[in-house]
Amino acid sequence: MAQHVVRVRELVRQFGTRKVLDNLDLDVRRGEFVALLGRSGSGKSTLLRVLAGLDREVSGDVRVDGTVSVAFQQPRLLPWRRVWRNVSLGLHGVDGRAVADRALAEVRLSEHAEAWPITLSGGEAQRVSLARALVREPDLLLLDEPFGALDALTRLAMHRLVEDLWQAHRPGVLLVTHDIDEALQLADRVLVLDEGRIRAEHLPPPRPRRHADLAELRDRVLADLGVENHEAA
Numbered sequence: 001m002a003q004h005v006v007r008v009r010e011l012v013r014q015f016g017t018r019k020v021l022d023n024l025d026l027d028v029r030r031g032e033f034v035a036l037l038g039r040s041g042s043g044k045s046t047l048l049r050v051l052a053g054l055d056r057e058v059s060g061d062v063r064v065d066g067t068v069s070v071a072f073q074q075p076r077l078l079p080w081r082r083v084w085r086n087v088s089l090g091l092h093g094v095d096g097r098a099v100a101d102r103a104l105a106e107v108r109l110s111e112h113a114e115a116w117p118i119t120l121s122g123g124e125a126q127r128v129s130l131a132r133a134l135v136r137e138p139d140l141l142l143l144d145e146p147f148g149a150l151d152a153l154t155r156l157a158m159h160r161l162v163e164d165l166w167q168a169h170r171p172g173v174l175l176v177t178h179d180i181d182e183a184l185q186l187a188d189r190v191l192v193l194d195e196g197r198i199r200a201e202h203l204p205p206p207r208p209r210r211h212a213d214l215a216e217l218r219d220r221v222l223a224d225l226g227v228e229n230h231e232a233a
């Protein structure tokens with residue numbers, strides 16, 4: 001089995017004459033948690049769509065070795081299916097209910113298995129979306145701002161949950177986020193996408209991490225993103 005779950009070389013994706021991804025190289029090792037930061041419109045979602053196989057209008061070498069699951073900012077649950085059916089949808093050759101129940105227990109939603117999606121809170125719906133991604137036991141989990149629409153407290157709880165799930169299953173993860181603290185807290189490696197390429201890479205300190213350990217690194221990432229940090233002055 002290859003050491004890398006993602007290996008991308010000289011990836012180009014252009015819309016019209018604009019190269020949104022411009023000779024981009026990226027590696028994600030098996031079981032590694034990588035966060036991707038970048039300004040709005042820098043091409044983060046485009047990159048995720050390419051890795052998910054949803055966009056093939058590219059040139060360059062894109063290798064994804066293994067199964068892939070995606071969770072988006074909006075949970076995208078089917079309203080006419082109960083929660084457990086949303087989780088097990090598309091699974092074949094297994095007892096869907098048993099698999100869904102196991103995944104729902106992991107995201108602490110067992111009591112909502114029979115519920116309809118419309119009755120869930122935003123955080124609960126997002127946990128269903130995570131359960132749905134996990135039941136496929138992906139080698140690569142692509143997360144596109146999965147916590148962006150949640151309130152701050154729910155977001156913190158989700159960070160813990162995602163870290164626990166990652167420790168338990170060890171998929172490779174590529175997390176797109178606007179939240180620098182989230183990236184520094186969760187990832188083994190934090191990448192900055194700018195002008196179509198990975199322009200910077202930062203390695204947060206070993207886990208468990210305290211907020212104070214991350215302050216200096218946060219300033220450096222802000223500088224990579226072209227944001228002046230007046231608090232630091």
Ligand SMILES: Nc1ncnc2c1ncn2[C@@H]1O[C@H](COP(=O)(O)OP(=O)(O)OP(=O)(O)O)[C@@H](O)[C@H]1O
Pocket residue numbers: 015020038039040041042043044045046047
């Ligand atoms: N189908 C498309 N047709 C034309 N342009 C597109 C298409 N998809 C994306 N783009 C453009 O490519 C650029 C990158 O978009 P993308 O959604 O990848 O950015 P992003 O970094 O994810 O942004 P955000 O952080 O705001 O979500 C944007 O300028 C966008 O307008």
